[in-house]
Amino acid sequence: MKIVGMDAVSKFYNGERALDNVSLEIEEGERIVILGPSGCGKTTILRLIAGFIAPDTGAISIAGELVSRDGRIFTPPERRNLGMVFQDLALWPHLSVKGNIEFGLKARGIPREERKRKIREVLDLVGMAGYADRKPAELSGGQQQRVALARALVLEPRALLMDEPLSSLDLELNIRLRKEILRLQEKLGFTMVYVTHDRDEAADMATRVVSMKQGRIEV
């Protein structure tokens, strides 16, 4: 099943073309890595899929449903059922680890007991049991990474978007977390759209690599 479809998508910022007629299809369970240098439009693709911005021209569909086209957004981000791990993680500093994970569950109206169970399970999954009451600032970089992952996975998203999630970590931790992400992906089978500028990382993480340059997909 096709999870994400981008059809002839272009995007401009202040008159400059950030994406140029990009078409891309992502199948269920696929681990696709978008590879390219800074400013080539990788993050723009993720933000278009997530629904934070609309394509100026072209169309985007999620699981067969048209979600945005030609400057208009039909389905807002919260109704696309996607997870995302941001480059700077974007953990909410005023909420605990539990609060960060629980926010989305609450927004979906999941009952209290079920929320508790899901939080426990996902923290176990990422090896962060026992850290539920800590604030993000009280965690190491690797631990914050795991919490960001847990927050995204707890809602069982159709696809997980990852925007250079390991770029701020040292190489050793980076490699360790790559393995953990792959372990989780194999266990849970989620579709993964992973953005990086690092060729080794791309080779490690991908079942398919899409290279980008100056807003275009290189064939």
Place this chain on the structure above:
Amino acid sequence: MVRRLTLAFVVILLLVIGLLPVLSMFVKSVIADGRLSLAAYEGLLASVRQWTLMGHSMVLSSLVTALTVAVGVPLGILLGKTDLPWRRFFTLLFVVPLLIPPYIVAVSWFDLLGSEGLLAHVLGASATRTTARLLFGLPGCTAVLFSIFLPIPMMLTMIFLRTINPRLEEAGRLVAGWRGVMKEITIPLVLPGVLLSAMLVFLLSFGEFSVPNFLRYDVFPVESFTQFSAFYNFKAATAAAVPLAAVTLILLLAESAFLRERTYQLRPFPERERLPLIRLGTHRRWLFASAAIAGLVIVIVPLVVLVIQSAGIDAYAEALDRAGGSLLRSLAYAVAGATLLTFLGFFTGYLVQTKALRYWRSVDSLTIFLFALPSTVIGIGLISQWNTPWTNFIYGTPVIIILGYLAKYTALTSRISVTQLAQIPPSMEEAARVAGAGWFRRMAFIVAPLARRGLVAGWVVGYIFSLRDTGITMLVYPAGHETLPVRIFTLMANGSPQLIAALCMVMITATLLPAGIAWMVPAVLKRKVIG
């Protein structure tokens, strides 16, 4: 070494200008005939009237704070976070009352709702009996101060909204609508700003005396002012000023304990990235209409009333005839004050931002304490310190007015500098240092040019606040050196309403014109460059 010496000099200057007067005032209030005496305080505490006045001040400040926060925070969110049309215009519009002397707003409402006001002329005196009664007293004072201080929670909410990393909201938007994101993420993140604004509004209302004085609501700061200016009882005036300073100190200590770490540095998110805006959709029209009606009632109506009241060339001719000298003096003092405030604020801001001296935090706290201190307290303090035969070259000249501006408003220019300097990477100055530039050269050719927007903004803010100052100037101005706000305030007792309105319009124009130019020039230049 040069850096440390220069910054140490700035600190000493702040101590002499700001802290010493307050300490001198306190010491004089507890010494009588060369001995320690608490007689002034005993008299103060024993008086039922003083407690009543303190009660009035507390009630007034609490009401103003509650109202401004209740309206200002949603307004700040509406103007800073949504796609409401004309957001920039509304923001500027609502800020206007804060930029002009507070009593001018009271005068315009009096001209409209007073028993002989414009409304009475149109509807008859009986129709305005209730409005006139409400205007004088607690309701009128609350309403006028509300309109003046509304921009504080509004602007602080907008500023804090700009400091939120958009990713934090986007992470929420993946799973919840804007309502949920605002409730659980955005508002908790701007809460320190809301609390800070509440504290500022409380302290500014608490120290404000010109509006309660005009609208005849007896509050504590009026007592200190009256004791000095009407009875020339300096000891009683000083004793009455100390509780005001104490309340300020207590609130600032609370702020320091609970909020300071969270409000210390406001780093707006880079402008190149657009902040995510809430699309109002079908609510856009009625929210626009609500903002327009609020702006009309709070800002435009009082201004229009003054224009109508002052209509006719005669009123303006008389205004310039009777207060032309005061206007020129006001402009000269404001320009001098703004320029010195810009320098002092820049170096203080640099000290705070770079933590160049160990006691940088105390210096920052001192400037904020002085800003929050009621003007009457600073005025009495300055008199207490400088009114001696040896320092008459300061006390007997306009220098004393400028010192008052520096003591009270350095916090504003310093904060603006801190915010601006925080956005300059330390490597900029380091690169100049490696290239062999000394500290003054680095400041003059690297740091100051990079911070020029902050310097211009600081100058404009310094000019506006120096020009509108009434409380300090009223107490310290030497004979023959009264400023326009003081002149208007004294003429209010016996001048015609037309003359007062004309003077108020002159004052408003003198205040807002440079701000308007400073706002428009960069936009015009930018357009030319692009063109």
